[in-house]
Amino acid sequence: MIDLKTIKSLIKMMVDHDLTEVDLEDQGEKVRIRRGGGGQPVAHHAAPPVAPAPVAVPAPSSAQPAVPEADEGLVPVPSPMVGTYYASPSPDAAPFVKVGQTIEPGQVVCIIEAMKVFNEIKSEIGGVVEKILVSNGQGVEFGQALIMVRP
């Protein structure tokens, strides 16, 4: 709950420390307070997404959000198609990429099999592979994040 007391303390903190903006989010409630150039904070307090407006629908089992954790500064490599994910070119080969590995733009990161065709999936960006989000043989959908890269 964001109540008056919370807002009060926030404003005090802002004045004390000469902050210009504070965003606070708590269980769907939001407060934004700004102190502009002239030192005037403005508080925006938004309650949970108003009523029958499009709410966040609980994603069905396989319909995962494309980008699970966008806020960490990581960039996803999404699947360009529906199909089955393979981490390596053949069952006994080494995987295309591992966590911690540095990849170049255009480097193949996995294979997606769709209708008996094995498609090499290339990363559009370069960076360090921080996470591999799918496991070998798993079905993936269009736009689903496969691996997360720190550019």
Place this chain on the structure above:
Amino acid sequence: MIDLKTIKSLIKMMVDHDLTEVDLEDQGEKVRIRRGGGGQPVAHHAAPPVAPAPVAVPAPSSAQPAVPEADEGLVPVPSPMVGTYYASPSPDAAPFVKVGQTIEPGQVVCIIEAMKVFNEIKSEIGGVVEKILVSNGQGVEFGQALIMVRP
């Protein structure tokens, strides 16, 4: 719930910290408080009306809002029952009240006939009759404003 206490505290905070504007939204209720260039804070308190929330329904023909123009500083004398309005005690008698007339609290302002019973309707307030909103023989509903008085 945004209540008077909350608004009061907000205004105090604004004055104390020299804020010029506060927006607060809570479960469909909204408050915006502005402090103009050194003037006094003005509070706008708006209940829900946002999109699919209960909208202002076009009133059916006879379902008029009880108080048509509350913002003029006039006070309505509402009908305490459904029935037929009569401005005078008998067809050839003078009306109980006229526009411009000063009335006392408790003074009879009209008759409402309901089920063959003629009920004298008394004003709870005193003041000058500014408007008579219904005409002789008209049907009125519960809570409908009959006359407007400037206290």
Place this chain on the structure above:
Amino acid sequence: MFNRILIANRGEIAVRIIRAAREMGIETVAVYSTADRDSLHTRMADHAICIGPPAASESYLNIPAIISAAEVANVQAIHPGYGFLAENSHFADICRSCNIEFIGPSVDAMRKLGDKVSCREIALAGKVPTSPGSKGKIENEEQALKIAREIGYPVMIKAAAGGGGRGMRIAQNDISLRSGLSSAMAEAKGAFGDSTVYVEKYISNARHIEVQIFGDQEGNVLHLFERDCTMQRRHQKLIEESPSPVLDDESRKRVCQSAVRLARAAGYFSAGTVEFLMGEDKQFYLMEVNTRLQVEHPVTEMVTGLDLVKMQIRVAAGLPLDITQKQITQRGHAIEARINAEDPANRFAPSPGTIQRWELPGGPGVRVDTHCTAGYRVPPNYDSMIAKLIVHQPTREEAITTMQRALSEFRIEPIKTTVPLQQDIMRNADFRQSNVHIHFVEKNMGIG
């Protein structure tokens, strides 16, 4: 035919009546309390008149206000819906004395069948099956004890003016009969202003079977077959269906004809319901007659293809019934679930408030009767029913499946509703096998 009628009710039944009238080309006048200013019945009607503050006693039960509204709006008839003034013969009498037709039975028939003691007397005379018990009202404790010993315990003490379980007691022996008698009389006095009670044999493990009857002012009386309302909680119906899954053709015919006999004996016209208990012995025992339209009338409409509200209006206007008993058939199976704004997880506490999300089930075999919309505030002042979900399919098994599918599509937020309870019932093996009785929900589903 009438040009304009007033609906002396609110909620889904007011909406239902407006729909029927609109399709008949009849103008509608709604009345509403200040709590219902933005309600669907208020904005759907051609005219709407505020009749008082939220308390029902000052609005929907306020006879002078409603009659005044009818006079101001110059209507020719009043439909009382169900509840409120629907079974108030005094109100029907006033309507007619003001030259406004009351869309319902005659005052005489309402009184004869509405009072349980006189209803029982008519039933006995007409060989309508009743449970053994007092011929009429109980005059004193000694008489009650004598009857109870004759018919054998357990016995039921019932209020003559009763309904919804009030003024009702089960007595297992002389002692509980004595105490039950005085408490039932006190409760009946408080609830109905009439302390008259009677005593009859208690039917255990009973099913609730009721027959829809319909008469016109020329003396024709038909039945529209039965409804089975055995799934109840504390005498409040939860699920109603038609046909009853436990009747064979012979017993169906028997109970329906009994109901018609009773209605004929009372000179009944308009819609009415004769309620029976069916014992483990498969015998029927008259319970009471509801001299009005019933909440669950849609299941009868689905299987017969008839529109009961339009029929009521036509009969009230003096038209004869335009169908014969032979033309009325049961086609398929219909089930109704009452959706209440109550929290089944919290002892069915009322859950009024503003509905933010309101998504209705749809598609084949689904009918929804409701007065609610997104943004509607369920007022705490009235009955908690917010919707009736009715399904119709060729077989009972398919109807249950469609009901499950439709219940799963209902999305109501943030208020709590009885949808989860209805889902539990649809899943219940005994319900599916029709192996239930009127106390099944409390006793076997652990819901008190």
Place this chain on the structure above:
Amino acid sequence: MFNRILIANRGEIAVRIIRAAREMGIETVAVYSTADRDSLHTRMADHAICIGPPAASESYLNIPAIISAAEVANVQAIHPGYGFLAENSHFADICRSCNIEFIGPSVDAMRKLGDKVSCREIALAGKVPTSPGSKGKIENEEQALKIAREIGYPVMIKAAAGGGGRGMRIAQNDISLRSGLSSAMAEAKGAFGDSTVYVEKYISNARHIEVQIFGDQEGNVLHLFERDCTMQRRHQKLIEESPSPVLDDESRKRVCQSAVRLARAAGYFSAGTVEFLMGEDKQFYLMEVNTRLQVEHPVTEMVTGLDLVKMQIRVAAGLPLDITQKQITQRGHAIEARINAEDPANRFAPSPGTIQRWELPGGPGVRVDTHCTAGYRVPPNYDSMIAKLIVHQPTREEAITTMQRALSEFRIEPIKTTVPLQQDIMRNADFRQSNVHIHFVEKNMGIG
């Protein structure tokens, strides 16, 4: 029976199929484009798989993506709905070669009846009434001119692969035939990748009468009577009803049996529709066959009491039809109105956007099939239909009255819809007297 099926579609028909499957105890897998992430079919299905970006060519028409999704989800069958891939025999072929059943007819029957030229050939052989014209496709201009002079102007040029009015021209004389021929071929080439056209007599002031047929894999073929879809705007159906108000029993029997003959000749199974024009001479002329479920199938469901989607699934699983022709009867009258997100006051411009207020009609005789809810954003990428409103009553007159009542209850804001147009049609005296033809809306109601 299947345990799990995939629905290769979106919108109301995907919801319709999910409802049928759920009632049959079959798990459903939805596929969706990124524009439909929050759509009702996506959240109603047991599983949902994103198959591509908003453009239909990259999602709902993307065969590899859909087959991959079916393999990933391990389904036993795919229901194509209508539109998109529903009449794509290549898709049906791929499904079956991947060991996934295609819920629809055989590839052979789809090809034979889907191509208008070969369909016409089968019809001629089976004495199914066709309009005079070319035996098969037009090889050159001279042949077209020769045929036109034989049968007499006006004539119709039609694309073999056509539909929805595309690749269609009316020619009044040799000159307009010449120009029409080349422009129709160019349009057909662009729209369907096939420039084949044929020529037939133009039927003026025609009504659109179509017959619902249904076959199983054992060779049984039944008809479920006719639908009348004469109310159209630019070849897009606006109102569909069953029975047709202008057929007598004899002509009904004749046209229905013709349709069954055609289906039998093609070895047809699953649901299909044989579309005819009925001329002022009351004769029928075959127009085309739709080898799939139709948008307007609910009116047939209402009058026959059958569930066409469940029947399709059962037949696809190899089960025989469990009804005979004799058991199928027409009961009452049903009308469907298509509600599109288009602005009738602004040349039917699409009106996509977020729906804020969405209140559905309800009560007796009303069925709504929709994928929309309050808060739903109608995407600009697909068909503009947002709901189908279906009513069912004992008579056509009552059905029209209920449709008017139900249309007046629809509240959709802020997007524009065709509700006002549908209301105009219901009020129209010629429509009410069934005195209309397929160009009536454009010509007589001033709506181009």
